[in-house]
Amino acid sequence: MNFTPQNRVLIQGIAEPLATVHALHMKRYGTHVVAGVSPGYGGTKVHEIPVFDLVEMALSAVGEIDTTIIFTHPYAALDAALEAIAAGIRQIVLITEGIPPLDMVKLLRKAEMTETLVVGPNSPGVIVPGQLLLGIHPVEFYTPGSVGLISRSGTLTYEIARELTLAGLGQSMGVCIGGDAIMGSSFPQWLEIMDEDEHTEIIVLVGEIGGDSEEAAAHYIAEAIDKPVVAYVAGQTAPKGRRVGHAGAIIASQISTLGSEIGTAVSKITAFERANIPVANYPSQIPTLVKKALRLPTKHSNV
Amino acid sequence: MNFTPQNRVLIQGIAEPLATVHALHMKRYGTHVVAGVSPGYGGTKVHEIPVFDLVEMALSAVGEIDTTIIFTHPYAALDAALEAIAAGIRQIVLITEGIPPLDMVKLLRKAEMTETLVVGPNSPGVIVPGQLLLGIHPVEFYTPGSVGLISRSGTLTYEIARELTLAGLGQSMGVCIGGDAIMGSSFPQWLEIMDEDEHTEIIVLVGEIGGDSEEAAAHYIAEAIDKPVVAYVAGQTAPKGRRVGHAGAIIASQISTLGSEIGTAVSKITAFERANIPVANYPSQIPTLVKKALRLPTKHSNV
């Protein structure tokens, strides 16, 4: 895995309006966006970034590529990702929301076999504040520092990054694993990355209802993570069985006849508490808990 | 690869009448047939061989398995082979004829990834005379010796083994790679195996019309094989565009508008001759050419 400013980045679907805007944002942040791919647009340029018809053509023209950021239509995302893997790219960020889950299953079988990291789908990607933007995080909420931030949700990640920044707590890295039901990278994967990252002193894990990622993360933290972790779970009061927006953030057993309490906020918070991980009740409490865990002076003791 | 008498063998589709007969033949030849699989027949026995419903159940009951011989219906063969691969078996002999070619493509993608040897389809398998029978070769035509025999056709292999045996030339190994259009193992693979096999002194390669396996083999022999090779090509007078029996033995460009001379006997014989490989005109000439290549006294000089 490579999250240094040397990361050479491709943007697939660069001719999509959204991708074109974010290509510029990434470039301005200093990310090495070396090429774009959009079939039919080969030979054109987007913000001075050369565009190719195929990933393999981009590779042979610009040389090695570490990461691709995929902005295509959700039904074209599987193909784009497989094309990138076939061309030898081993870091993929899927911005696109609404990729059919069975496409993700196909992609993940391939990704696991080729040891490819897939971030997303339905994710703003990864940011290393001050160094690298692999996605669409709004950079103004982030500042360099030592808090690693892992989340499932886009705007909520920005909210918490902003709270941290306002509290004087910069971030070593911010990643959103995505809001869909079937995700590429998992909480444990990122916990491990940040546990090994020398710039990270503490990890903030932002969960939400649905699935059992938080329960798995709590278990993994207790077993394998040395650095302190602070957790938060959104959706304690979300109506059951209704989709709030994320395909993944829904409490409802998929099998009509199999009731189950996995997926509720209570189950997740209990799992964190059992693993002795402090859980914030609301976003603005996170900086306080982070400072407490790092034995920094908190607002209250400051006043 | 393991072609020793220690080979532990599974028979898939053992409840099929044909498989039941050959299971007994293999056992009588000394092959360690340790289990059979036929869904619905779990718990029964076939010639004292325990039968299971699933490959994984056979494995957990009898321990390690080196080779599976598949006798199922052609439409069930892909699944049987994938089941064997998933269970960790890395040598597969497909006796079954008429497996749809696209099933073979799927199987071979998986086999290549897992480094699994697939012999066949439409093949009588492998025989190591006096030691091991992995398939349905009639053992009475074979005798131990130093000629390695590679072919695409069942009964023609027996014919030539018989000619060799009658001429006093025993065989180190006999294999038929199969008569269908899409085959698992190839001539070059077996040429390499026999080139490395210490019991083999000379290789007899029996080709036939259709495809370009013989051309590829001729090229490979010239490049990589140290032991002497004698070739024969059946079908010099076969009517064009008609199927003689083997799906693979047909001279007809599959694309109507792309005429091509690849696949004819002339093309194949020319390829062998260019590689300085002696080519027999008819089966009974093979022992003569083998003796000549080994500088053994031939029948003529004997008389």
Added chain:
Amino acid sequence: MDLLEYQAKELFRAMGIPVLPSQRIERPKDLKGLIIPYPVVLKSQVYSGERGRVGGVRFVENTIDAIAAAQTIFNLSIMGEYPKVLLAEAKYDADQEFYLAITLNRSVRRPVLLGSQKGGIDVEMAIDQMQHVVVEQEFSAYYARRLALKMGLEGKLIESVSSVVEKMYQLFVQNDLDLIEINPLGVSTTGEVMALDGKISVNDDAWARHPHLDALIAKLEGSSPQSSPMSIVPMESDGQIAIVCNGAGLTMATMDLVYQAGGKPISFLNIGSETRADFSPAQLKHHLKDGLDQLTQNKQVKVVLINLISNLVPCDEVAEIIASSVKRHVPKTNSLKRIRPDTLIAQATRSPAMVVRLVGSECERAQSRLASNQISLLDNLDEAVTQAVSLAKVGRG
């Protein structure tokens, strides 16, 4: 999106999963033209389960009884839903009833096959004995046989049940299903199997790439209880605060905060995140405008709490939309005509209060734009929530 039983069975039949002869009944008199011989089972075609327990399934022996039963079922609400159609099906004598299903397991990120020998209505038994097979690599029939064996089946039932599971899997992948369930799978004394009831749920995100499914449900268009991702979702019927956010996580965090501060949300609207491929600033603005128009017309809404973290759309443009919406809905004489009389009596004609929390670019301009409409802009979420809750309490009087 769920399919009704008879729609699921049409897919079963086309795939070769054995189903009984059946006929769709749109009105009781259709039963006069019944081709299936009696006895027949009449089943209410509703989305909710539990219909068996509440009288939505009836056995009938002749046309007179059938018509009477059909009338009863058409008039029977099941979890608030009346059937538009019944299914008349031949009766089947099952010796055993199995449970079979395929769904996606999020944790292992793979489809999983589920099966139990104890199917039918006694779900607790099914769960206790439920067997799971994860489809780790590409599916092949041996996964289905593995399930049949884990279920404890023997002999010919291994093949007959696994062959049904194979076909269920084909339907599952060909149609991008979230769930396919056969419960019960009837097993006769001779070992013949029959899908007696079926449930299919199609993945919402994949629906658009399966046009043949549109044809399948066309006759009952609009009858599925599916909500568009961009619609207002009701919460508490006696709530006062409508929440407008962008992004699911932020929406949930905001509603949690409202409850924590003692407020009660009446509904929420997630105007969507910026990860949609068809996202555009224009679209986001359009969703916001539409949502505000709807919310301000609902006179039960006391406070609209807007919490947006804008990335691509500058805050002043968002503020402009909010300001125009407020302006449009300041009650005018002629606008009263559009309000229903009872609402008019029960509620004052005032618009809901607006609490706006916006962060992103051009916040100062946004602030001044809103100030001209007497709306204050906050950048602190906790404060915005506190304000919204206290405004709702004030308005309650």
Added chain:
Amino acid sequence: MDLLEYQAKELFRAMGIPVLPSQRIERPKDLKGLIIPYPVVLKSQVYSGERGRVGGVRFVENTIDAIAAAQTIFNLSIMGEYPKVLLAEAKYDADQEFYLAITLNRSVRRPVLLGSQKGGIDVEMAIDQMQHVVVEQEFSAYYARRLALKMGLEGKLIESVSSVVEKMYQLFVQNDLDLIEINPLGVSTTGEVMALDGKISVNDDAWARHPHLDALIAKLEGSSPQSSPMSIVPMESDGQIAIVCNGAGLTMATMDLVYQAGGKPISFLNIGSETRADFSPAQLKHHLKDGLDQLTQNKQVKVVLINLISNLVPCDEVAEIIASSVKRHVPKTNSLKRIRPDTLIAQATRSPAMVVRLVGSECERAQSRLASNQISLLDNLDEAVTQAVSLAKVGRG
């Protein structure tokens, strides 16, 4: 098994590959009910190619001309084949004509995508510029785009052509095709694409698992030039020796030997190898019996050369079948009635001579069984061939 153009186009249409409006014409007067507006193209529906060059494709402007042209085409034999049906299709003005195909490459053991910008009748040009893309791993759309780019396409044509290739690939795998070809793919000046002619060949071994294809060809049942694998295959019309073997390689080696010895095979019969899943000794014997019955009734056959290497069936049982066959076909007075009069005049009524080479178990018993019918059994193949050829020469007098 090949499909006719109109059958291929039905599959194209169902898959969403653009095809022109068309109608099947079973007799010239069907053209009176033509719905497609003139001008129209009438195409002979035959299996062999080359129909365009020999007058099997005609443009017509009105009903009178159309009926006349249809009569001509129905009476036009193309490579010995008369059409049972014509296809009437709208006329299309193509600006360019591309070639697209998918087939299996035996050497790389993968499907391969083929394409050229020079399609249409000028096949030489297509071949010169043919581009190949091997589908190494599981197919995904990027393989199709790779082909489009290798073909030298640019801009929107990349997507429109690769989208056709994608759909061709789906048909290819869903129906187990040996070949799917669109030639030409018409491209209009506006970049719109249209499959103007199509060819589909279904793999013989896989045919049985695609029952919907049976329905597609049902109307023209029996019209495809496919031979069952177990049937007698004609070789030289003036040959004298019929060859009966088991296994393809042995059959080919035997016919080579016959030619080398100066003989001329009239036909061959491969009674099948023992690798067929449905193989049984009983079936092998049945094939042998049937084959011998047919061959001995053909009075052009002078010699039947039987060369069998038997594995599971003991030689004495094979000998028994041969002996009974010979016995049955020794000419009897009443059997003459079944012989056509012309054959009766041209040929003597004697049965063909039998040369039997058998190896396997129980050879001695076989020898004695045959000896009682004055047939000698050989175990040396070369000798058997020599004997068959000399018997054929004797018989020629």
